[in-house]
Amino acid sequence: DSGSAAGSVAVVSGGVGAARFLRGLMDVVDHERITAVVNTGDDTVLHGLDISPDLDTVTYTLAGAIDPERGWGLVDESWRAMESLERYATVRPEGSAAAPRWFNLGDQDLATHFYRTARRREGASLTEITAEIARAWGLRLNIVPMTDDRCSTVVTLAAVDGEAPTDVSFQDYFVRLRHSVAVQAVRFDGDARLSDTARRAFTDARTIVIAPSNPIVSIGPMRSLPGVDELLASRRTDTVAVSPIVGGAALKGPADRMLVELGFEASVVGVARLYADIASVLVVDTVDEHLADEVERAGMRCVVAPSIMSTPSLAADLARITLAAGRTVSDIE
Structure with a gap:
């Protein structure tokens, strides 16, 4: 079980931001020592297919197959199946959910959903299926759904x-x-619980990293599972979070607006207040250096570093700094 190897790292993961961080982490840590525990609150069923967007974004990114422009889906994708669905829009009865086109699934991407759906119908768990898909893409790190239940x-x-x-x-x-x-x-x-594999990853890891993902809808689903906050709190001194908010804004997606709309502050200080009970360190970008004292008053040690992962080398640098912030870099490298 490589997830429990000495010096291993467990990463609480959402979609694009987590995937980019994990890509950097793969450049500085043996792949077998990395376990990405991935949000499945976004999972859905369309066209009768089981779709796990965050799991797929992480898998495709780490396999070097992600579309670099969109940040999701596969590079050099085609969309013939989705285009062909338009034929059926004219015959679809009122109120039918058949042939939706608002959620685009590329032709190559469909193969992943076909495989996942068929395996689930055979009784395989999402954990087993995700490991199979990762192996098919040539990945050696552990990609683990947060739960095998519906959430x-x-x-x-x-x-x-x-x-x-x-x-x-x-x-x-x-x-x-x-x-x-x-x-x-x-x-x-949903009546979901943290999977046993995910629990072992958090329990046995030398370092836990909360990736720069949306705190509400990427990290929040995992924290909603019974006992997860208590488990992370028990590992608080070994847990480092990377802020997804830079200069008061989210780099991608609606995290900043959601925080404000739900009564939180869209700043690294707001992130610190959300994570102070479960993580001891917050890594913030250099543009937020002036807020370091406020982060520390919120209850987290603040580490300032370039955190915009615009190149693979910057992502690797951020991973090194994050591990060092957890005071465990000597155990890992």
């Missing part, structure tokens, strides 16, 4: 023009509505 992120949209607030799935909010509407609340539905 769904539900977003309550703020009331508009006197209408009542509306609950939608995360993918409805993020993709169909392009996260352009205000959020009133977020909750996590």
